[in-house]
Amino acid sequence: MNPESICLGELLVEIMRTENNVPHGIEGGLYKGPFPSGAPAIFIDSAARMSKPFNFSTGFIGVIGNDDFGECIIKKLKIDGVDTSKIRVNKERTTGIAFNQYNSDGSRKFIFAPGAAGQVTPEDIEKEYFSNIKTLHIMGSALSISDTSRKSCYKAIDIAKLLNPQVIISFDPNLRPEMLDIKTIIKISKPVLEKTTILFPSGEEAEMLAGVRGEKKACRKLLEMGPKLVVLKKGKEGCQIFSSGIVDGINIPGFSVKEIDPTGAGDSFGGAFIVGYLAGWDLKRIGLFANAVGALKVKFFGPMPNTSYEEVIELIEG
Ligand code: ATP
Ligand code: MG
Secondary structure (H helix, E strand, C coil): CCCCEEEECCCEEEEEECCCCCCCCCCCCCEEEEEEECHHHHHHHHHHHHHHHHCCCEEEEEEEECCHHHHHHHHHHHHCCEEEEEEEEECCCCCEEEEEEECCCCCEEEEEECCCCCCCCHHHCCHHHHCCCCEEEEEHHHHHCCHHHHHHHHHHHHHHHHHCCCCEEEEECCCCCCCCCHHHHHHHHHHHHCCCCEECCEHHHHHHHHCCCCHHHHHHHHHCCCCCEEEEECHHHCEEEEECCEEEEEEECCCCCCCCCCCCHHHHHHHHHHHHHHCCCCHHHHHHHHHHHHHHHHCCCCCCCCCCHHHHHHHHHC
């Protein structure tokens, strides 16, 4: 099966502290997991679940270890309809693991054992797999995790554009300044940004990438750097969509929900946005739909929820 929507990059399981404010160093503290994760995987899983009524096909390119954690990720992606035939098993490594701990001020701390997560190589990017490509999503985390993962992302963009000059390239900068310095982040993002159709930054990411203070200003500057659309993610405030024709951006308020776990909200939002875009909806409807998917995610404990298209429509129609 050669999917219409492809994403690539790190696959992980998350192991989460069950309570806030319990540092990883506390002996005997409780964890819950594994939860399938990795920003690119959360994105594609969301796109797959939201694609059900439209029959858009989705696929993922990544690497797991030869262990039960890897199988746990594959199982979830398969159930939700993602093609996993291009997920490779690396027998020398374990599946990537992130231990995650939250504090009541919203901050979080990771212990990260990358294992096989950054082992995607350009050889994993096979031209044939891109023969039906309509949308390709790139995550900043996949650009940062290793040189081979970054080169794989660049190769995927080149192949996608070659096989379909109209392909929609979406890009979530997903910046982690604690992993790479800003200068490097800007340098490795530039080649992607130039080819991006839809950019999904948070306010801070927009300012960092554009090198401009003020979210709005930064989003307008980013439009000059390549993307046709800049979709600013604003947490519980929803989102704001900028294009060259809409100087002030379309502001689309978020849904009011009780936040249980914010991990993966941005990635789930992006996956849903792409589905609405492929469906040909107007920008307001797409933004509302993606906001609803983000809101339902934060109500769910764990990075990859089970939310269905029908549940999203129910929230929108109230
Ligand atoms: P992360 O990288 O942590 O996944 P992000 O910064 O990329 O997050 P957010 O803006 O936090 O992205 O969340 C994405 C979208 O999810 C928002 O634009 C909004 O639609 C929805 N969302 C996030 N948090 C909430 C919340 N507390 N209540 C309602 N909707 C939310
Ligand atoms: Mg994000």
